[in-house]
Amino acid sequence: MGIAAAARRVSVRPYDDAADREAVLSLIAADRLVGQPVGTSGMLTEALAGRSAVDAGWWAELDPPVTDLAQDAAGQVLGVVSYATRASDGAGLILWLHCCEDHGVAQALVAHVLGRLGSRTVFAFEFASALTAGLEGLPVRHRAATQAALEEAGFAGRDLWRYMHRPLPAADLPRAAQVHVRDCEELPGKQVEIREGGEVLAQATIGRPEAGIGVLWWISVTPTARGRGLGMGLLGTSLDLLTGLGADEVILYVDDNAPGDPERDRTAANALYDRAGFREVDRLFSFTRQPCPPVE
Template identity: 70%
Template sequence: MVLALINADRLPGQPGTCAHMLAEALAGRSQVDAGWWAELDAPFTDVVQDETGAVLGVVSYAVRPSDGAGLLLWLHCREEQQPAECLVAHVLDRFGARTVFAFEFASALTLGLEGLPVRHRPATRAALEKAGFTGRDLWRYMHTGLPVAGLSHAEHRTVEECEDPPGKRLTVRDTGEVVAEATISRPVAGIGVLWWISVAPAARDKGLGLALLGTALDLLRGLGASEAILFVDDDAPAGDPERGRTAANRLYDLAGFTEVDRLSSFTRRP
């Protein structure tokens, strides 16, 4: 019943959650954002039921000993308002007077969904805001089918295994210097993730980014992916204008990626 609740919220570009993925999440493990999960105490996972015993919602939460914060890790309730509010209130009651963060990082239930997809999860968002949480917009979550026709390909690239995140890293060099790189996942249920793509400032505006993207998507296709997803924010990280996202967003739009949703995290302070 819990798996059915979780899969009712499945987004385009996400595989169905299986029993193994759920077991990893219940144990407090995840391949993505693994370091942040390692900082937590063992998570609790509770359900809310109706009078017949049917499960209406499920929530998982944990404490981070380093700062005493509470983490609402994941929540599913078929986007019904009353169970969402019940579960959020339950977590806050368990945490007491401490700062609580919700949907801060990805769980094993998804392929890297770091945040709550706010358009697809309106009841959960409303329950958090009603309980005093403030949202912070993080990422665009984007998706495309494979193959993507008409993209060029990067020359002189190398491909090697990558451990964090697990997958492959593509590197383009010019006179020995790395001028562009991309990281992709190993496909899961026919879905691959483009984790990262970057081009050195001196090599920009020459079509290299689009060519590297074409190469990365072709490699995902060759590994068995029929869909690709990615996560990108809108602005450069504070104090780092060389990592601006305007060009990256334009690149993904040109390659045919479409925005599925926006991902947000939430904070509630006592």
């Protein structure tokens, strides 16, 4: 436990749904990013149960999550953490944590989880919970105290994603001359394609808007069709479709290049989003803590 938390006599106890739900929703709201939905009671219910429409397969591999709270001597709720274990590899996972970015409270919650999980590999912020619109990772610029608490506890961070946002409509962007639109099978939304002679030249996946927020999950242009402006036209058309479905803002996630892998070169994608008026809101990190070797 950190000095600040200890001075406030922070203690950790199990979450009580009847007594603590509103306090936890307030903690979640304090960390809300632009482009993310306001956390609802229904979203919290799904997160507590270890379910999420995004990354559902990864959540299904977990044992039932445990959720605990940090409180002060007067019983005021200061933070919340949810964690679980995974039977397939024995790993522990910190699933989500909120503490109004109080460093001492973050330290107390991380130390508590590590004490409960024991000597095993522990991951933190590995995949998206039901509390977000696909936010996979910790937004480190907005959550510096949580990042610091993890790193002080021996976690190593991995910079994985750009989280980007722009308002809609996107009247400033060009449109593709002709697209094919069909329902998306994996996520609720639409698959948008530009075809030529039966061949798919460019493809985008958009998520059905929730609370006015649309998600651009994916956009790509085949290597042989690049340099023709298809990507920008497809992007403009996809954002039009999101507007028509009720979105007044859109978010996206783009990962960085994988060294030595030409299929994971994101240079063109990043340039496309920057030109199209998307603003980088934050960088998303995941974290890993390896077991400490035994002392001889």
